[in-house]
Amino acid sequence: MPKKVDHEARRQEISEALWRLAGARGLEGASLRDVAAEAGISLGRLQHYFRSKDEMLLFALRHINRLAGDRIRERIEALPGEPTPREVLRACLSGMLPLDEKSRVGVLVGAAYFTRAAYDETLRAEAKNGIPQLRALFTEQLRRAAERGELPPERATEDEAMLLIGMVDGLSTYVLLDVYDGRTALRMMDGHLAQLFGTNGATAGAQAVSGV
Amino acid sequence: MPKKVDHEARRQEISEALWRLAGARGLEGASLRDVAAEAGISLGRLQHYFRSKDEMLLFALRHINRLAGDRIRERIEALPGEPTPREVLRACLSGMLPLDEKSRVGVLVGAAYFTRAAYDETLRAEAKNGIPQLRALFTEQLRRAAERGELPPERATEDEAMLLIGMVDGLSTYVLLDVYDGRTALRMMDGHLAQLFGTNGATAGAQAVSGV
């Protein structure tokens, strides 16, 4: 047999080229030839690793979802000491906002995929299966917070968790549309957290939330 | 001179054909020929009313935005008697959710336009200029509610208004992705309103669910 090539790695490289294009010009504006050129390879080579365009798009979506998950997990583990539920929540939520160029492209690509998913059943199944996990994580944090007396118990619900996700989603939309900049969106998110946890004056940075 | 034709009316008819296609197959999947066929006219005729595809897309976006605004205004005026700020807010918010087929297509088309707007400056300017108006309307209702003692004064802010919009936006996303159905989204929205207005046990009123 001839030489072996790491298909997974090649596919990831191609996916990253696709994101660069999608972040700059949109998902629909990226043809196979464009992606190949961006990746610095020939069209034939790209087609050697992806038998069809749909296969490429699906792989790239899964890959970007996985990276986004890693990103959030890293953020949680980077928290100093024993992080409070509120700190964990804030790390997740702010990690979902398009604050730097990297996550901006990520959200942009995600939005492009979402538009496609609305009509493509395969993509839709892929896009929605990550949400229950995220919701479960958030619900768990809310529950922990309620246990510690930092949150009214009646607000430690799946609905409240979903509201948090929806809020960040909506805020991301407006950041991409230049209605708000990242700083403003972050401030509004913190405002909601403060309202939720009942601390109006102090910011989220201080962990002096010990008293009710 | 030959016969005169109402250009505006023709353009609106074409726009509506475009939405039907965009709601079913996406904005990118609708070619000029498809739109012409859906509208029951020839390609030449379509080109007679829109000199380019971009011109058609822009006109259709403006038209759908205007109709969405009318829809919300109608909903407010349809409220019985002297509506409370909370009732006005609820009417607006639930009017933004994709609950029936009509508004579902509207949200779907809006999402498709949003994806395009992220890369197209002309479209972006168009898409974002409606948001401050909506925010102002919501802020005004919050202020009125605070005046009437139905809302803590510190929550009658632009940020809180924007959070409401973002929440509905996020919920709409998940309804389109089939994560939640319309009824569930509506219930979550009501939950947030109840929390905001401080009425935990009772719903917004006996006839609150009639608007579904």
Next chain:
DNA sequence: GTTATAACGGTACAAGCGACTTGTGAAAGT
């Protein structure tokens, strides 16, 4: 009646698309 022009329908076109086929070189197994 003539003419100018809006309102079309039909067609042609260049460009670009995804998918497919073919050809070539090289490396691993026998």
Next chain:
DNA sequence: ACTTTCACAAGTCGCTTGTACCGTTATAAC
């Protein structure tokens, strides 16, 4: 040494796209 098989490059195919450009008809002004 020979064969098999992977890893590509390059070209081609049929098709769709937006756009431009005809030709024809009908109507209103003169």
